[in-house]
Amino acid sequence: MFVVQDILKTKGNEVWSIAPDTPVGEALKLMTEHNVGALLVTEGERPVGVFSERDLARGLVGYGDFSLNTPVSTLMTSPVITVTPTTTIEACMEMMTDKRIRHLPVLKEGNLVGIISIGDVVKGMLRHKDNTIRHLEDYISGTGYGH
Numbered sequence: 001m002f003v004v005q006d007i008l009k010t011k012g013n014e015v016w017s018i019a020p021d022t023p024v025g026e027a028l029k030l031m032t033e034h035n036v037g038a039l040l041v042t043e044g045e046r047p048v049g050v051f052s053e054r055d056l057a058r059g060l061v062g063y064g065d066f067s068l069n070t071p072v073s074t075l076m077t078s079p080v081i082t083v084t085p086t087t088t089i090e091a092c093m094e095m096m097t098d099k100r101i102r103h104l105p106v107l108k109e110g111n112l113v114g115i116i117s118i119g120d121v122v123k124g125m126l127r128h129k130d131n132t133i134r135h136l137e138d139y140i141s142g143t144g145y146g147h
């Protein structure tokens with residue numbers, strides 16, 4: 001079964017996060033610096049929201065007093081939907097589609113161990129399907145499985 005841990009193995013465990021009172025301008029700088037489309041918002045170790053490019057876009061048009069000094073807590077998506085290392089990729093895709101979210105923080109026994117994005121999921125799915133096809137081709141042509 002293809003699960004979140006398989007993605008983290010190649011992607012790594014790094015999570016870029018910020019505090020809820022971080023100004024939007026500072027968050028955008030961090031996103032650019034690390035080339036990511038979202039930041040996890042944490043209170044201590046606890047994830048309390050996700051601040052993404054989409055939240056910014058919504059903030060720009062929908063929030064009257066918006067400025068680069070606005071705290072991310074005003075615009076972030078909350079509560080946070082999380083997965084675990086053993087969640088299947090199909091379940092992640094379903095959550096992302098149903099809830100219209102693009103990032104899922106990964107918690108193992110309550111501790112943050114990573115974050116996966118919609119791009120990671122699609123890329124992982126394609127790689128997984130390629131491998132399955134290769135195994136089946138090997139099986140059919142007799143080059144694998146002990147032949």
Ligand SMILES: NC(=O)c1ccc[n+]([C@@H]2O[C@H](COP(=O)([O-])OP(=O)(O)OC[C@H]3O[C@@H](n4cnc5c(N)ncnc54)[C@H](O)[C@@H]3O)[C@@H](O)[C@H]2O)c1
Nearest residue numbers: 014015016017035036037038039040115116117118119120
């Ligand atoms: N080269 C790769 O390995 C790779 C992986 C995923 C996405 N992408 C490309 O990046 C573009 C945007 O991707 P996306 O829409 O999935 O979102 P994104 O730009 O937020 O994600 C890009 C990568 O950054 C990681 N990331 C995002 N937020 C993070 C955070 N706070 N802490 C740590 N890592 C974080 C994601 O897990 C993903 O691997 C797309 O063009 C996609 O094809 C490339």
